[in-house]
Amino acid sequence: MIIKTHKSIPSSEITEQSVFNQRRQIIKAMLAMGLTGSGAYSRIVDANDTKWQGISKGYQPKAPLTATPSDIVKNHTNYYEFSFNKSDSTSLAQVLPTDPWSVEITGEVEKPGVYHLEDLLSQQSLQEYIYRFRCVEAWSMVVPWVGFSLANLLKTVKPLSSARFVKFTTLFDPSHMPNQKDNNMLQWPYVEGLRIDEAMHPLTILATGMYGEALPKQNGAPLRLVVPWKYGFKSIKAIVKIELVKNPPLSSWSKSGPGEYGFYANVNPEVPHPRWSQSSERVLGAGFFTPRRKTELFNGYAEEVASLYSDMDLRHFF
């Protein structure tokens, strides 16, 4: 005999659609946690994953670009503060506190100050920028960033005419960043710089998200620079300080290897790195037998940015 109980399911026990849709990810995450004993994948079960779906486009590439699968972008980062291994930063970076976050904007500006990230973001309209991303190690991907024009931010603090360069600094937090604590490899904190006209260029953005979601910590949360025509190391992560300065700042990689990494670091297939060729790149996420892609001058953004360097010897100013 079958006894049917017609007790209805309380609404508190109904799985939310968004969670149900992620059931496989959740199982994978639980398995991963069980296997590795870490909470590395806890971010996957976060609720606000679909923050900026269908956001307006900030830059339209001439030929449509297919974004690299997001799990590749999330698990292939050069975040030396955490690890020299590209996949290890994914779990190591999760301990970094990114909320609350403030950014100091200072130097040759009329309105220097320390700003809460929320306040900065509320003044900007976030848009999607689908850019090629080319690493100096000769691999590349296509990332749909969510961000805003750096120029718009700089205008709000009113740069003085004496501001000729912009210096960016990453967070210095040795208690959460193991390689800062051990003083490994580079001189910390990480520093990058742009010429003022590069910083004011409409392609230069500050990103706070990607793939319609909040920026993952390993990808530079909560705020990173993206300069699509330069090698990836210029696109500094976890920015805490933006300084407008008179003289060219010495970037971390230039300091560590002045003969190998210059101030400009423009993507250029004609100018090899002293130890390896930059003529082609491996496109991540492409099939196993997909040939390498020929690297383009300024990473394919020559039309937009070549005029910035019209009278310069790019071999000398690498």
Place this chain on the structure above:
Amino acid sequence: MFSRFITPYYLCFSLCLLPLLSIGMALVTDNLGADPIQTLHIRLGDWSLRLLWLTLCVTPLQTFTKWRGMAQYRKLLGLYTFFYASLHVIVYVWIDQGLAWGAIAIDIIQSAYIWFGVLAYVLIFAMAITTPKFMVKQLGKNWKKLHRSIYIASVAVIIHYYWQLKGNMAEPFFYLIILSLLLLFRVAVWFKNRKFTKMMIPTTRKIRVVKVESAVPEAQPLTGQSKAIVIEEIDTEI
């Protein structure tokens, strides 16, 4: 019937296949990470380096343990070095570069670290194809000369390895230390042999001869000082 294969030699033979198995597993289960071609390429390169180092370990080990009959292991490890190095090269030429010879030429010319990889592979290739007995016979004295190029190959390999690095130095440093010790051992042996060879050169020289004589007359037998040892230096021709 398989018992004759259960020997240290076949154990070593099988162990050397494990890296290939593990890389193959990672390949078919799609576990090579975000940049699978690069990972595949690097892992094969890493294993050929490790096997080359192991090949260089055999002779010192033989000297220290005085255990003869290790030559077959040196040959085995050497051939496995060649095997993994070949896969490393094949992945680069075929999978990474898609047999685009023009692009490969540009890449090699512009990448200083690859020059040393090419040098190392050419030497390892030459040593591998001269492995069969008839080649050993045919080359005679030159065989040993050719196979001494393993030292040049190992130095080329470590330069090849170091020059493509950007970040972490811990593992590379470990390999550098091990290689330095292995090469230092050869230098020490070479110095020792040179000294020994010098001693073997026939010259007129003084050698110490021990002359034992009965120095005490029989008349005083009970003094306890019955014999004295006299050491004299005399000129002798060897």
